[in-house]
Amino acid sequence: xxxxxxxxxxxxxxxxxxxxxxxxxxxxxxxxxxxxxxxxxxxxxxxxxxxxxxxxxxxxxxxxxxxxxxxxxxxxxxx
Numbered sequence: 001x002x003x004x005x006x007x008x009x010x011x012x013x014x015x016x017x018x019x020x021x022x023x024x025x026x027x028x029x030x031x032x033x034x035x036x037x038x039x040x041x042x043x044x045x046x047x048x049x050x051x052x053x054x055x056x057x058x059x060x061x062x063x064x065x066x067x068x069x070x071x072x073x074x075x076x077x078x079x
Contacts, residue, residue: 003076007032010069014039026077033073040066 003025010032040063047059 029073029077036066036070
C-alpha cells in the first residue's frame with residue numbers, strides 16, 4: 001500500500017473529504033496517525049466500559065485494525 005492509498009483509506013474510515021488538500025503527504029499522514037491514535041484510545045475506553053461479549057469482540061477487532069493502520073502509516077513515514 002503506497003502513501004496515497006493509505007491516506008485515502010484512512011480518510012474513508014473517518015469520513016474526511018477535502019478536495020483541495022494543502023500540505024505535504026507526510027504532514028497529512030502525521031495528522032491521520034494522530035487521529036488514529038486518538039480513536040484507538042477511545043476504543044480502548046469503550047472496551048473497558050462494554051459488558052456485551054459480542055460488542056467487546058467487535059471493538060477488539062477494530063483496535064487490531066487501527067493498530068495495523070498506525071504501523072503502516074509509521075512505515076510510510078520512515079520511507
